Amino acid sequence: MPRILLSKAQPGQVLTRPVTTSAGVVMVQAGSPLTPALIERLTNFGVDTVVVGDDAAQAAGDTRPMEERVREVEARFLGHDQDDWMMTLKQIVIAQLARD
């Protein structure tokens, strides 16, 4: 996920970090694809650099196979098998993985 000069950014690249003002207010969200119009607007805004990746999957974060991510969640809950509350929580976490 390199940070590059906005002048080197190409349409089709995807922002992997949001573009924020100096006060930290998000102007453009992570995951947005760069278009010629967006690059022009950011340039007009005085933005110097952006962080980009090559595709939307990378911008969305975790790209590992679902099975592997579920196994990692299972491992986190080690020792809580007898705890109904914890097991419900685990189901919530796994359900939200699938939402990605």
Next chain:
Amino acid sequence: MRDRAVVRARVEGITKILTIPTIVGRITTMVSSGTVSAGEIADEIGKDQILAAKVLKLVNSGFYGFRQPISTITHAMVLLGNDVVKTLVLTSSVLDIVSAMNEHIKGLWEHSIGTARLAGTLAQKTEAKNPEEIALCGLLHDIGKVIIAQTFPEEHAEIRRTVSARNCLQIEAEQAVLGVTHPEVGMWLLKKWSLPASLVNPVAYHSNFHPRRDFADRTAIVHVADILCRAKGVGYAGDHRIPALNRDAWAMLRLDMDDIAEAMANLEDEIRSGLFA
């Protein structure tokens, strides 16, 4: 195992030991003196652009849910109260700057922000007073881990080895290696900073909840938020386990699992919209 008094004395001397920017030292002194006005502190923070930007970013990151962006430290102080902003400055400096310097506690900043955000959401759901202060307690809750890593590097290495050998919670390894744990270490530091019990207690007791202590309601929120943040796998709290839920803490919140699912989904959305960027 170390002598507790020796450990405590070293923790309390932390502002001297930590090589954090002088501005943080100056603000710490201003806060402890209790005689400096909010405006003076805002001016001092404003001198450090990076620090001011960090604080404003936290304030604006959905952390406190203001509709309008807040662009100055003074404005933040008016809206959030001086204590919240002062503590935000101290916490974000220590947590963020130190965890950037110390690769062994990488991920603790994200864990702290995630817990803060969840604590804020739970505070709103339980209609607790001062949700912004409760979020701040979430941000602070593991500050003792930073202090241990920075003040006791050899013991911290041993703690990390113990965690990975036993796959235990970091707090268990701290007890075994150091004889004191991060909530206690955090409490010592925050008391040294002269922060009120409303901020100190949730930090001191988030892993050892009792419903009869002062500020048990917000301690319960931080306890649950910490568990949720670990369950979600946001950041890294120093181990790969989740502490057990304290039933009394959960009962105190009067929430159900739908509320929990909502809070977790909110966190996910905020991460995507750049909470950690």
